[in-house]
Amino acid sequence: MITVHASCCALAGAGVLIRGPSGSGKSSLALLLAASEDGAFVADDRVVCTEDAGRLLARPHAALAGRVEVRGQGILTVADLGLAALADVALRLAVDLVDAVPRLPEPAGETELLGLALPRVVLDAGVRASGLAPLVIRAALRKHST
Numbered sequence: 001m002i003t004v005h006a007s008c009c010a011l012a013g014a015g016v017l018i019r020g021p022s023g024s025g026k027s028s029l030a031l032l033l034a035a036s037e038d039g040a041f042v043a044d045d046r047v048v049c050t051e052d053a054g055r056l057l058a059r060p061h062a063a064l065a066g067r068v069e070v071r072g073q074g075i076l077t078v079a080d081l082g083l084a085a086l087a088d089v090a091l092r093l094a095v096d097l098v099d100a101v102p103r104l105p106e107p108a109g110e111t112e113l114l115g116l117a118l119p120r121v122v123l124d125a126g127v128r129a130s131g132l133a134p135l136v137i138r139a140a141l142r143k144h145s146t
Contacts, residue, residue, distance in 0.1 A: 001050045002114060008042040008058045009034040009090065014141050015058050015089035017047060017118070018098030025078075025128055027068055029097070031081065033134055040084040044068040049091070051114045059088035093140055094120045097128065119144040 001059045006019045007030035016033060018026045027044050030121050034041035041062035044067065050116070063100040066085060092113045101124045121140040123133050127143050 001048060002046055003061060004047045004113070006047045007044045008020060008047045008060075008091075010040045010042060010086055010089045011036065011138065011141060012038040014092035014145070015042065015056075015088070016095060016137060016141070017049075017091050018095045020096065023071075024097040026054050027070065029095070029128065031068060031070070031083070033137065034083045035079075035081075036134070040089075041068065041078045042086050042087045042089050046114055051116060054115055054116070056091040056116050056118060057088050057124060058091050073082055091118055093137065093144065094118045095133075095137060095140075096120060096122045098122055098124050100124045100126070118124065 006017050007026040008015060008017050009030040011033055018030050020026050034038050042058055045064055046061035047058050048061055067075050068078060070076050101122055108120040108122045111120045121136060123136060127133055127136060
């Protein structure tokens with residue numbers, strides 16, 4: 001078991017772990033994805049990851065379950081935001097938020113958690129600001145679901 005400084009949500013039941021430095025927009029992106037028709041919120045700030053039968057499972061830290069920080073608004077409950085919530089989810093994708101990447105970068109490959117490989121996508125500030133992050137994340141999930 002490890003605890004990761006990240007946010008986590010699910011799209012069509014597929015867990016998405018969003019990592020990045022403080023203030024990079026992890027919570028905002030997780031909320032945006034969770035607000036979609038097939039989305040659900042899992043965890044904010046501290047994501048507890050465990051291995052179960054070859055799968056990576058993510059759940060919220062007990063002290064933070066059902067809550068999320070919204071910059072400038074404070075700590076809100078997922079229920080007050082009208083979002084579906086999951087107690088845990090099998091991770092299918094890691095998303096790393098960074099300031100910048102080359103215009104045509106090499107594929108991000110995989111990251112490793114608890115000895116298990118997890119497909120990875122890297123999103124820079126420009127992609128996030130353009131609103132394209134959800135499309136890129138869904139494309140990565142489709143690509144790695146086969």
